[in-house]
Amino acid sequence: MTADTLSRTFAALADPTRRDIVARLSVGDATVNQLAEPYAMSLQAVYKHLRVLEEAGVVSRPPGPQPRSVRLETGPLNVMDEWIEQYRRRAEQRYQRLDRVLAELDDEEPEA
Amino acid sequence: MTADTLSRTFAALADPTRRDIVARLSVGDATVNQLAEPYAMSLQAVYKHLRVLEEAGVVSRPPGPQPRSVRLETGPLNVMDEWIEQYRRRAEQRYQRLDRVLAELDDEEPEA
DNA sequence: TTGTCTTTCAACCACATAGTTGAAAGGCTG
């Protein structure tokens, strides 16, 4: 456990296969075999992807009977979302303020 | 150019230094020297980080006089945000539906 | 033009990651 949650979550979703898995889990829980079915890669590779998602907390595998189901957890997605929103909003407000200032300058000196 | 925009954006923000740079740019544009100042790493390393952010479109460096300013772009943040929101919302709605079903079962068979 | 600051390029190192294969445990079920 070296990197923080945010780093692990972003890194987990940087891989297209893992984003695809997340997309499919948003529809409903699935077994590993069901998740692995569409891919050409080995089953072990899918398990590796799941472990990355699990260590980021994006996915959980509740204990239970042998074909353990995989479930999407929304906690880390929320954290990530808040992070992005915070800075995105800050930047956009800044740009809007700038736009207003430029508009005022236009009013003061039309066709200058 | 191998990975898609979404992969590059997630990967770009998986690094704490780059997230820190984004956070600081949300307050206002900055020069590379200003951005590099807080870090122990070499200036070239900061340039590398900026290139990663730039190739993801998270940051732009508009042409101009020599100390070129770095600016935060909100486009990729929006795209990423929409991606996350889509699946986060889908999963949460599913869980809420499940909660309702369980509550109904409780109503039908109290203390069963 | 010369000097200085900014920016980029190249080579290198250590380490992580995505994938493979093979083998070993674990856990149900006949």
Add this chain to the structure above:
DNA sequence: CAGCCTTTCAACTATGTGGTTGAAAGACAA
């Protein structure tokens, strides 16, 4: 128990990444 399916572990390969240093271009000011 025996067997099958699921899950994990280990070793290995290829490639990417974050950092370094050194050097070369580029751009501006004196």
